Amino acid sequence: MIDNLQYNTDRALLAIPEYGRHIHKMIEQVMAEQDKEQRNKQAQAIIGIMGNLNPHLRDVADFQHKLWDQLFIMSDFKLDVDAPFPKPDPEVLAARPTPLAYPQTFPKYRFYGNNIKGMIDVVVDWEEGDLKQALVYVIANHMKKCFLNWNKDTVEDKVIFNHLAELSNGKIVMNTAEEELTNSEDLIRLTNKRFVKGGRSNKPKKFRNNKQRRQ
Numbered sequence: 001m002i003d004n005l006q007y008n009t010d011r012a013l014l015a016i017p018e019y020g021r022h023i024h025k026m027i028e029q030v031m032a033e034q035d036k037e038q039r040n041k042q043a044q045a046i047i048g049i050m051g052n053l054n055p056h057l058r059d060v061a062d063f064q065h066k067l068w069d070q071l072f073i074m075s076d077f078k079l080d081v082d083a084p085f086p087k088p089d090p091e092v093l094a095a096r097p098t099p100l101a102y103p104q105t106f107p108k109y110r111f112y113g114n115n116i117k118g119m120i121d122v123v124v125d126w127e128e129g130d131l132k133q134a135l136v137y138v139i140a141n142h143m144k145k146c147f148l149n150w151n152k153d154t155v156e157d158k159v160i161f162n163h164l165a166e167l168s169n170g171k172i173v174m175n176t177a178e179e180e181l182t183n184s185e186d187l188i189r190l191t192n193k194r195f196v197k198g199g200r201s202n203k204p205k206k207f208r209n210n211k212q213r214r215q
Contacts, residue, residue, distance in 0.1 A: 015074045019050065027075050036080065043081040047071060109163060111150035112143055117167060124171040136172055137179065140164055145187050154184035 014024055023046065030042045050067050057063050065085045072079055077090050119139055126132040144160045160181060161174040 015076070016070055019053065019070075019074065023050065023053075024074055027071065027079065030081075031075055031079055036082075039079075039081050043071065043079065043083075109167070112146050112163070112167070116143060116146065120164070120168050120172065124168050136164075136174065137181075140174060140179075141181050144181050144184070148184055148187050152188065157181045 011021070014021060026042075026046055026049075030039050030046065033039045033042060047064070047067050050070065051057070051063070054067075057066065060066070068083050068085045069088045072083075072087050073093070077087065116139065119135075123132060123135050123139065126135070140157075140160055143164060144155060144157070147155050147160065157180060161179070165173050
């Protein structure tokens with residue numbers, strides 16, 4: 001009995017471990033079948049079992065197509081059956097994914113982030129009008145909020161306007177005499193309120209515990 005024991009380390013690796021070794025063994029038996037008509041019937045039965053193991057996929061588009069692709073993958077693309085869908089290309093599945101285009105820029109003012117710089121680059125090409133002015137104001141206001149997240153002290157609007165002009169290469173110029181951003185105190189208060197709503201509090205822990213005891 002001990003001689004018949006099999007260890008997983010001695011077995012072949014599973015192509016899709018989620019289906020377990022029994023499904024893989026059933027596929028090996030289908031591949032060993034000489035009669036193609038029997039192979040087709042057995043493959044259809046295995047597809048039914050795979051579908052029962054993944055009931056959540058039945059609401060997904062191309063459910064059957066995905067199951068047949070997985071069947072061919074587990075057979076190492078050697079299964080010869082009449083499938084309702086074309087056999088997947090092994091080279092396509094083995095191809096390495098395209099690297100993500102991560103931003104490689106290192107902005108001078110990192111506390112603003114790359115998204116702000118991208119928004120500025122887009123708005124500079126917009127046609128002059130009320131919509132552009134409104135978006136520029138929103139960007140400047142968000143820059144002020146980002147600045148206050150980095151530096152909790154107040155900041156003058158002139159500093160934000162200068163940074164905006166610098167990041168836009170001088171294409172966006174806001175006048176401090178005509179434009180006025182949200183007060184720093186209001187932005188800090190809104191930020192603190194959001195943290196408290198999320199379950200965080202600025203009060204020391206001992207005061208919070210005393211309040212809970214009194215309640």
